[in-house]
Amino acid sequence: MIDTHTHIYTEDFREDEAEVIARARLCGIEAILLPNTDVASLPDVLRMCRNYPDICRPMIGLHPTELPESGVAEALDELETQLFADDGRLPADTPFVAVGEIGMDLYWDTSREDEQRTAFVRQLEWAVRAQLPVSIHARSAHRQTLDALRPFADDLPGGVFHCFGGTADEARELLETCPRFALGIGGVLTFKKSPLPAALRVAAPLNRLVLETDAPYLAPTPYRGKRNEPSYLVQVVDHLARLYEETPEEVRRTTTATARRIFRLPAVPAEA
Numbered sequence: 001m002i003d004t005h006t007h008i009y010t011e012d013f014r015e016d017e018a019e020v021i022a023r024a025r026l027c028g029i030e031a032i033l034l035p036n037t038d039v040a041s042l043p044d045v046l047r048m049c050r051n052y053p054d055i056c057r058p059m060i061g062l063h064p065t066e067l068p069e070s071g072v073a074e075a076l077d078e079l080e081t082q083l084f085a086d087d088g089r090l091p092a093d094t095p096f097v098a099v100g101e102i103g104m105d106l107y108w109d110t111s112r113e114d115e116q117r118t119a120f121v122r123q124l125e126w127a128v129r130a131q132l133p134v135s136i137h138a139r140s141a142h143r144q145t146l147d148a149l150r151p152f153a154d155d156l157p158g159g160v161f162h163c164f165g166g167t168a169d170e171a172r173e174l175l176e177t178c179p180r181f182a183l184g185i186g187g188v189l190t191f192k193k194s195p196l197p198a199a200l201r202v203a204a205p206l207n208r209l210v211l212e213t214d215a216p217y218l219a220p221t222p223y224r225g226k227r228n229e230p231s232y233l234v235q236v237v238d239h240l241a242r243l244y245e246e247t248p249e250e251v252r253r254t255t256t257a258t259a260r261r262i263f264r265l266p267a268v269p270a271e272a
Contacts, residue, residue: 001237001252002031002259003230005101005135005162005184005212009034009044012216012227021052024230028252030268031259032056032230035101035135035162037063039075042082049095057265059100059135061123064116065108072115076122083126090130097263099127100135101162104148107140116141117148124152127159133262134159135184142170146177153178158262160184163214165196168203175208182258184212187220187228190239197243206244206251210259211236 003024013020024032032055036042042060049056060083068075083099085091102123104116127134136159138145161174164183171183183204189196200209211233213219219228220235240255241248260267 001027001029001211001233002033002256002263002265003029003213003215003233004033004160004210004259004263005035005186006032006215006228006230007034007037007217008032008215008229009041009048010216013229017048017051020229020231021055025055027231027234029230029233030055030256031263031265033059033097033135033263035059035061035063035098037061037101038066038068039078042079046095057097057263058095059098060096061100061102061135062119063101064103064105064120064137067112067115067119072119076119080126083130088129090132094130096130096132097265098133098135098159099123099130100160101137102134103137103162104141104145105137105139106144113144117144120145120148124149124156127157128152128155131157133157133264135162136160137162142166146173150177156180158182160210160212160262162212163188163218165194166199167195168199171199171203175204180262182208182210182262185209185240186212186214186236187218187224187232189243190220190235191224192221197239201243206240206246206254207258209240209255210262211255 034045036045045058049058158180162184215228237251240251
């Protein structure tokens with residue numbers, strides 16, 4: 001399994017991060033992808049990737065709800081210098097597997113929509129220039145996100161619509177517009193009243209899904225309300241297996257293959 005989106009580099013895990021990683025290994029997780037959210041969080045992402053280089057991989061981006069009150073362009077400038085070399089190219093030894101977490105979020109506040117769009121577009125331009133996939137956050141902003149993304153869809157090598165929770169029609173539109181993308185599926189799938197299972201069953205084939213936790217948030221049932229962690233992906237796999245009438249092993253195999261393709265991750269040695 002691959003956890004394609006998790007924030008286990010935060011303070012929530014500082015006391016037991018080694019144990020969290022150990023539990024992830026034990027349940028069969030081969031890679032954990034870490035998106036930062038702002039300039040301040042990037043050092044923690046990179047620290048964790050240095051501490052666990054065989055399993056943790058970093059992304060780089062500016063989350064739409066983490067835009068600074070002022071100096072958004074300066075924050076983006078700083079991140080851009082972390083991603084590209086002095087000659088403007090992506091270094092051959094870059095640690096980054098994606099540009100993320102980026103996107104648009106109009107759930108809490110619509111007053112910064114234009115700033116969010118500008119930041120999103122600039123980071124999509126990075127992804128095209130670097131030929132890196134993207135991890136896209138879209139909350140209460142399906143149309144706005146898609147409108148900003150559409151001009152780049154043909155040039156992006158791939159990506160994930162992180163924490164997808166939309167309708168069947170929205171799933172179809174996203175997957176049709178971006179044929180190299182997948183939907184990121186996590187704990188919301190397991191919630192008792194979640195409409196997500198019905199939407200996925202009619203609109204998204206299993207090979208267009210990847211697993212994610214978004215830890216520490218959105219822990220699956222029966223851990224709902226507690227701190228999430230990568231090992232809880234087992235619960236998501238079991239729900240997907242029932243939903244698609246497949247074995248858990250097939251869900252693991254298919255979602256892992258999709259994640260490897262999108263993020264260009266090598267197979268683990270045992271499967272090589």
